[in-house]
Amino acid sequence: MSDTHPSSPSLSAAPLRLAVDCMGGDHGPAVTLPACRAFLAAHPSVELLLVGRPEALAAAAGWPRCHIVAASEVVTMDDPIEVALRRKKDSSMRVAINQLKAGKDGSPAQAQACVSAGNTGALMAVAKYLLKTLDGIDRPAIATVMPNQLGGFTTVLDLGANVDCGPEHLLQFAVMGSALVSAVDGKDEPSVGLLNIGEEMIKGNETIKRAGELLREAAAHDQLNFHGNVEGNDIFKGTTDIVVCDGFVGNVALKTAEGLASMISSFIKTEFTRTWWTKLIALLAMPVLQRFKHRVDHRRFNGAALLGLRGLVFKSHGSADAFAFEQALNRAYDAARNRLLDRVHDRIVATLQALPSANEEGGDVGDTAATTAHAA
Amino acid sequence: MSDTHPSSPSLSAAPLRLAVDCMGGDHGPAVTLPACRAFLAAHPSVELLLVGRPEALAAAAGWPRCHIVAASEVVTMDDPIEVALRRKKDSSMRVAINQLKAGKDGSPAQAQACVSAGNTGALMAVAKYLLKTLDGIDRPAIATVMPNQLGGFTTVLDLGANVDCGPEHLLQFAVMGSALVSAVDGKDEPSVGLLNIGEEMIKGNETIKRAGELLREAAAHDQLNFHGNVEGNDIFKGTTDIVVCDGFVGNVALKTAEGLASMISSFIKTEFTRTWWTKLIALLAMPVLQRFKHRVDHRRFNGAALLGLRGLVFKSHGSADAFAFEQALNRAYDAARNRLLDRVHDRIVATLQALPSANEEGGDVGDTAATTAHAA
Known part of the structure; x- marks a missing residue:
């Protein structure tokens, strides 16, 4: 990129x-x-x-x-x-x-x-x-990109730096993710989705509901381009530029996707190497398979940001x-x-000025080993 | 089946x-x-x-x-x-x-x-x-099966009936999932994995840690075949017969997998229909592609159990x-x-007799609309 x-x-x-x-x-x-x-x-x-x-x-x-x-x-x-x-x-x-x-x-x-x-x-x-x-x-938070159906990529965070996130943390992730995408991918107002289990506002747990309110408030103050709730499949649909979630959920989503991709790749290999005839077809299909492989090649998306x-x-x-x-x-x-560092700083300052209430809830400012887990 | x-x-x-x-x-x-x-x-x-x-x-x-x-x-x-x-x-x-x-x-x-x-x-x-x-x-809980790399399938629950599960709920899911797999798939002692973001016991949030303790206790009393923690990719690796998780996490994992599968299928289609030459190759490769498709055909795995x-x-x-x-x-x-109904009943009774402490924690017995969400 x-x-x-x-x-x-x-x-x-x-x-x-x-x-x-x-x-x-x-x-x-x-x-x-x-x-x-x-x-x-x-x-x-x-x-x-x-x-x-x-x-x-x-x-x-x-x-x-x-x-x-x-x-x-x-x-x-x-x-x-x-x-x-x-x-x-x-x-x-x-x-x-x-x-x-x-x-x-x-x-x-x-x-x-x-x-x-x-x-x-x-x-x-x-x-x-x-x-x-x-x-x-x-x-x-840890942010990475995943390829999406539109041919672009979706930035997802957090991927495992934090478990048990509060609403104010999810807001901070949204702001930092927006700074990242606007800096690295050149999009001025990247859209943000809140990962949930249904599109309706009523769905999800209490943390997610309150996070949704905070994100809507930030959007009302022009601090974010908040799309609303998204579901797991929206990551690959490319519904939003950024998907925000708790680190536990993000890590499970990332690893589930890795596991499925690996299974599918192994199944494709198995079927194309089954007989001499399928091997011959694989040879013929090689350019097509290579192009397909390039599309989903996770190496192209390597490099997660610690934000x-x-x-x-x-x-x-x-x-x-x-x-x-x-x-x-x-x-x-x-x-x-x-200048990602300045952008994250400026955006956070602006958001906290616009939404002074967003920081008051963060009683859990100092991380302890007990509340912070890390992806392997 | x-x-x-x-x-x-x-x-x-x-x-x-x-x-x-x-x-x-x-x-x-x-x-x-x-x-x-x-x-x-x-x-x-x-x-x-x-x-x-x-x-x-x-x-x-x-x-x-x-x-x-x-x-x-x-x-x-x-x-x-x-x-x-x-x-x-x-x-x-x-x-x-x-x-x-x-x-x-x-x-x-x-x-x-x-x-x-x-x-x-x-x-x-x-x-x-x-x-x-x-x-x-x-x-x-809602339980469904997903195909795995071993050619079999992995039963995952909960898939969205419950958000904010406590440790004792995850234990109940494990017991019910075991009854389901032994009844429907004929496995006597199906293995259970607890979905987490790392294999080490220290990882994950407090709920998961306590759930791990309960599951180990149940295994020590011969009520479960508990494998330990698993990660998202283990669902498709087939590491365990059953993967247990909070409904929010399970729903995100399921939908993320659906989204990725849909993107991959669309990419394969795009590449094979790009030119007349790739279309010809697609025709030749049809039997191979069909066999591949059969392996991951989610229709074969349709039918989630409400347990x-x-x-x-x-x-x-x-x-x-x-x-x-x-x-x-x-x-x-x-x-x-x-006789799945009897089996779930018998297993739950046996587990609660072996682990009387497991139920005392369940202060949240009566679900309210606020704590129960449902997958679309």
């Missing part, structure tokens, strides 16, 4: 810099380095900070516009949050995120966005600990290949050059 | 009778009557009570093993629950469900199971009002065609001849 909105406001002349956790994910540098190389070739003015064990990143030593930042430890995909947070203080994940912080002497941050394929729970916890949340945001932090952190799928990881870099780049 | 378990215990010599709401669904008698006729031909000993406007059912007047039961009104797909419940007292839906009730004089019920394609909310409300719930069941009531009610998809409606009749028939 990079470079599709040349008219969007960009950063000033100073070169934009991304920090990359090169050790994270299932494959580490074997995937992240080729992705970085391809990304650098496609974006002649961007600089990268490659974070990790110098010996593992030796191949990149001579690359232009690249700086290797040493980090001696690696957060594994199985590491509990506590290990990432309290023990591995020199992990590539942590050092990469730290590049987003301004110096204590007032010097500017080393990078404008960070990308990691490391485990989601650890990434969110470390990012939250190091960066803190923006004013007006109780809980950061609501004082820094832009993007999460790549742990099993991403180089092509997929490059898409996550593209998304982080688009977010940074279109 | 009918007739696949000839060794299962069946009802005694008296002919089994199903009540069919012939007017429900998008198509009414145009679909229900051909389905009934095919079902009768396949099951030479079953009797049907065809409920609806006699003039609309005139075609079935001379059919053997059929009785037409007059009902002057029809609950439409858009009728609010209140209309179905309080105004249309002579609806085909209501009259059909009433066939499951024993007479006040002690005479046996006219039918052992009922099938309707009418709107879910109305069907659940009317069924609950007329039949009441079984002892030990706070809230009835926990004092009567067996099955819900067909509103848009079902005759083939799909016949599958719902088959599922109702299998449930009735394998």
